[in-house]
Amino acid sequence: MKKTLIAAAMGLALVVPLFAMQMNDDNPSEDGNYSAFLVVAGGCFWCVEADFEKLDAVGDVLSGYAGGSKQNPTYRDHEGHLEVAKIPYDxxxxxxxxxxxxxxRHIDPLDDGGQFCDRGHAYTTAVFYQNADEFAAANASKAEAEAALGKDVVTPVRELQKFWIAEDYHQDYYKKNPIRYKFYRTSCGRDGRVEELWGE
Structure with missing residues (x-):
């Protein structure tokens, strides 16, 4: 679905309005100590990268793949892996x-079939942990999300085995291709569904 929407965006780039994304287009401060990182899967990795790079405490987010057994996955061949973002933070x-x-609060944690218009295993959600403290924190956060929504959260908490970085053209996609990205994100219904679940 993502490929279809991007193809459509290429043809409509001159007529599609610039939708308000409530995003900070400035780069996060680079004077932080980004010595820790979080890996999450939240559907399209372009969108997860864009959401987290709004935060001052976060450095340059990387799009990639994790969760599968295939070695050296690529966008065309990452069977078993999820699209993920590696988020360095201070x-x-x-x-x-x-x-x-x-x-x-930036995903639909009730959806076990993908996220928004992107369907299939690669677009399902997950929180990855690297140690016992992160495992406990992720599960506590998941429990809080379930209480807030009053429904079962299907997002699993999984041990991180390895992060594989995605191809260069996926990195900072929302900055390199802002009109196509905004058209894709809006057409996919991501922000509408998140607001429906969590409010503004």
Whole structure:
């Protein structure tokens, strides 16, 4: 579905309005100590990257793949993997738990078949952990999301085995191709569904 929408965007680029995204287009401060990172799967990795790069405590987010067994996955061949984002952050400014809380409120954690218009295993959600503290924090955040929504959250908490970086053209896609990206994001219904679940 993402490929179809991007193809449509290429043809409509001159007539599609610039939808308000409530995004900070400035780069996050680069004077932080981004010594920790979080890996999450939230559907399209372009969108997860864009959401997290709004935060001052976050550095340059990387799009990639994780969760599968295939070695050296690519966008055309990443069977078993999820689209993920690797989010470096400054632990003096935020915590793993705060970032997971933020993550849950920017996805549809009730959907086990993908996210928004993107369907299939590669677009399902997950929070990855690397140690016992992160495992506990992720599960606490998940429980809080379930309580807030009053429904079962299907997003699993999974151990991170390896992060594979995606191709260069996927990195900072929302900055390199702003009109196509905004058309895709709006057409896919991401922001509408998130607002329906979580409010503005």
């Amino acid at each position: 632990p003096s400014k935020t915590t793993y738990r705060e970032l997971v809380d933020y993550f849950f």
